[in-house]
Amino acid sequence: MDSLLYIWTFFAASASFFWSRQALKRLDQHADAIRELRGDKPAQPASSPQVPPAAPKKGLPMKAKPALAAPKPEPASKKDIPNVEPAFEWPLSWEDFTAGQVFSWVGGFALFLGAAFFVKYSIEHDLITPLMRITMGAGVGIAAIIAGLRLEWGGEKAILVTAHTLCAAGIGILYADIFAAHAKFGFVTMGVAAVLMAATTLAAFLLSERMNSRYIAVIALVSGFLTPPLLSMGNDHAFLLFSYIAVLNLGIFATVIRKRWGFLAVMAAAGTALTQWSWMLRYFNDGNTLLAAGIFAFFPLLFVAAREISVLRGVEEDDLDSAAGAMPFVAFPFAALALFVQTAPGHPWIIFSLLMFCGVLVAALALRKEGFRVYHGTAGVLTAILLGLWMGDSMNEATLTAGLVFSSVFALLHAAFPWILEQMEPDAKPFEFSGYLPVVMLALIGVPVLRGFGDATGLWFAVLLIDAAAITAAVTLGMTRLCTFVLLGSMGLLGMSVDVLPIGEFYVVLGVFSAGFFALGTRLQGEKPASGAASLAALSSLTPFVLIAIAVVRVPGAIHLPFLFTSLVVAMNVFLIRRLGNDDAAWGLLGGIWIVCTAWGAPARSMTDYAQVLPWFGILFGSVATIPFLDPEVPKERSPVWTVAALSGPAMFLPIHAAVSASLGNSLIGVLPALFAVLYAAACYQIVGEDELTDPTHKTRIAWFGGVTLFFVSLIVPLQFDKEWITLAWAFEGAALLVLYRKLPHEGLKLWAGGLLAVAFVRLAANPAVFFYHSRAGLPVFNWFLGVYGAVIASFFAAARLWSPKEEEWAGCPVTAALEAGGTILAFLLLNIEIADFFSTGATILFFAGGNLAMDLSYSLGWGAFGITLLVIGLFRNSRGARLGSVLLLSVTIGKLFLHDIWLLEQLYRVASLIGLSAVLIAASFLYQRFSPDLEESLS
Secondary structure (H helix, E strand, O other): OHHHHHHHHHHHHHHHHHHHHHHHHHHHHHHHHHHHHHHHOOOOOOOOOOOOOOOOOOOOOOOOOOOOOOOOOOOOOHHHOOOOOOOOOOOOOHHHHHHHHHHHHHHHHHHHHHHHHHHHHHHHHOOOOHHHHHHHHHHHHHHHHHHHHHHHHOOOHHHHHHHHHHHHHHHHHHHHHHHHHHHOOOOOOHHHHHHHHHHHHHHHHHHHHHOOOHHHHHHHHHHHHHHHHHOOOOOOOHHHHHHHHHHHHHHHHHHHHHHOOOHHHHHHHHHHHHHHHHHHHHHOOHHHHHHHHHHHHHHHHHHHHHHHHHHHOOOOOHHHHHHHHHHHHHHHHHHHHHHHOOOOOOHHHHHHHHHHHHHHHHHHHHHHOHHHHHHHHHHHHHHHHHHHHHHHHOOOOOOHHHHHHHHHHHHHHHHHHHHHHHHHOOOOOOOOHHHHHHHHHHHHOHHHHHHHHOOOHHHHHHHHHHHHHHHHHHHHHOOOHHHHHHHHHHHHHHHHOOOOOOHHHHHHHHHHHHHHHHHHHHHHHHHOOOOOHHHHHHHHHHHHHHHHHHHHHHOOOOOHHHHHHHHHHHHHHHHHHHHOOOOHHHHHHHHHHHHHHHHHOOOOOOHHHHHHHHHHHHHHHHHHHOHHHHOOOOOOOOHHHHHHHHHHHHHHHHHHHHHHHHHHOOOOOOHHHHHHHHHHHHHHHHHHOOOOOOOHHHHHHHHHHHHHHHHHHHHHHHHHOOOHHHHHHHHHHHHHHHHHHHHOOOHHHHHHHHHHHHHHHHHHHOOHHHHHOOOOOOOOOOOHHHHHHHHHHHHHHHHHHHOOOOOOEEOOEEHHHHHHHHHHHHHHHHHHHHHHHHHOOOOOOOOOOOOOHHHHHHHHHHHHHHHHHHHHHHHHOOOHHHHHHHHHHHHHHHHHHHHOHHHHOOHHHHHHHHHHHHHHHHHHHHHHHHHOHHHHHHHO
């Protein structure tokens, strides 16, 4: 039943294809005949439409009989002939078609099947001797061919279909007879059988050409492909079988080229594929992998060669193109079966060699004709899928090399395709899809990396080849963005392997990749400045920093090697900045060295380690900070380079400070920021002496370097000392920056000054820890609070005086008023601290001592005096804020006296206090009425 199902399925598909094409061809022929008849008739008057000719009689189409002789009118002009198509009818009735042709075709095929099954039956039951069987089969086949030829030579067109049928059946019988003579009985050797089958094939297609019969060709083709399965005895004769199929295909190709019957090539491809797959499912095993791969490689080559010969002969058939393009894909099911079912170690080499060969064939076709490029891309995708699945499922240490080799070969082949196409056809439309396949293969390399094969040296050689392939394709296609993906992918793979790759090999691989991508980026930047090559060069010089940082954390034992390599990467960045003008690389350089130095200090390190690495930190800092000073090719207008040089000090100060503290101690740590301050002060001095201050870039450079200088100056005290000294330094620096702003008006200086003063205010006004910095001194009032708060208060009022412009506002609040208010608040706090210190007796200050009348009165008197002072200042400086503050403070003081203090006094003291309070309030009211401009304005 399986054999019959196979036979009839193949026959039905072949017959349907043949009949559809035959019917279309007949339609075209009869339409041409009708147009010819219409053209032979005399022209009709323009006013009346042309009458279509009468439909021919049923049966085969006959030539129209000439009309009776009549006087020929003058031929009408072309424009007088109406454009009316004649009515068209099917030239054959279904009755004639079925009885005259279909029955004949089916009968011929039935004759072939009967002969074939008779031969098989006779073999199985020994009805006649083997020699008689073969002789009878040959006689029947030859007799059928002779009968068909005699009918055809008779010239009766009505029986041509029968003649063709007999010839086709005879050919099929001869095929079966020759195959059985060798495979079953051994009457002829394999060579003789091959010659006989070749002769039969040649005769069949010569007959089809001689008789102009597509039916004979189709029957010969179908019979030829059905002979092996019909006469199969369960033995594997692969070489004989596929030699026979090859000879059969050669005959088919000859007919296709001579008669332009391209549909035969499609049918031949289908028959060959079914034969290959059937053999694969029955006989393929570990022992015949090489043979199977050879079979699946030979037939695509045969079809492609036939297609090229056809083109050289001037015959281009779309059907033949389809067959040649589809034939390499027959190998993919076999490859999947061999890779995931069979387990022999050598299979990957054989199977992927087959796939690469098929890919080359399809690429060759795509180079010859644009229509094949879809086949080329599809083959690449399928190969990549099979390779990726195999890497993730079946690849092991023994087959790792095969996976890496074929990944590289795949990438190189697909990268070479656009380059070869460009050389062959400079004006051809680029096939961009080829550029993505090497990048996909680079991603697939991540599979063995994730599976723990990252320490294999060959893996990185494969990555290098794939990178080269992907870059070649990207440059050829003008897709520079792909180079960025390749760079990030390669560096990502290397970062994934840092735990398993020996540290020396890690840095060697990193160096090769970095240098290669950097050279590529710089070259492309010179050739195609607007193509994104600058970002590629910058990335190639920045990503190594990240990988080095990962390495120093995961492999902390190396000391000098990471920084030696970091220095080389720094040199690449300096080249980008100085020679190529890539200012963005300056930011990457600063961020990169900071990442490396900070990451190096993340693991636990010894004092000796820090002592060894300290010089490297200094070298890296100097390499960034000195770029704009030592290189005359860096113009002053390139602000990013100068800004990065200024910020390199604060960025590198933290790792350098950690190294100095760990190796030398903190006893003289204040010398370190002092040294930085001296260096930046010298830089400021050099910048100030260069140009006029009216140059905006000149001012910016001075602002950056001057601000960093003050930053390090302010660090000296906090690092060498602590607690209140930090607050003092920040307050002084804020005021000093405003002094600098008078000489160098840059908004950044004011922002920095305001921030420092705000921090100093918070540390003194909202920091309870300030009261526990030191124990109380023996001498009241004249203590460290007076000095620290007094200095900061002076800094605030000096900053308010220095601020320019006076009317400037931040967030809707006048800045000078805010600075004066801050100084005033700190002064009020200092008053209360001194009062509390005067009355406190312990080691710490107590602000409220229960039952201490003198302390309560002192607060009240101090608040009152402070309020009167604020009022006087507000009146004489016309400061409404000071006057409002005075009113508020005096109101609180009055409330405190009336609600609390006065009830603690004896009666006589109470009277005196009330009289004194009244005098103070009357005096304040007099001063306000006498000198307040707001009151005078409201009264007027």
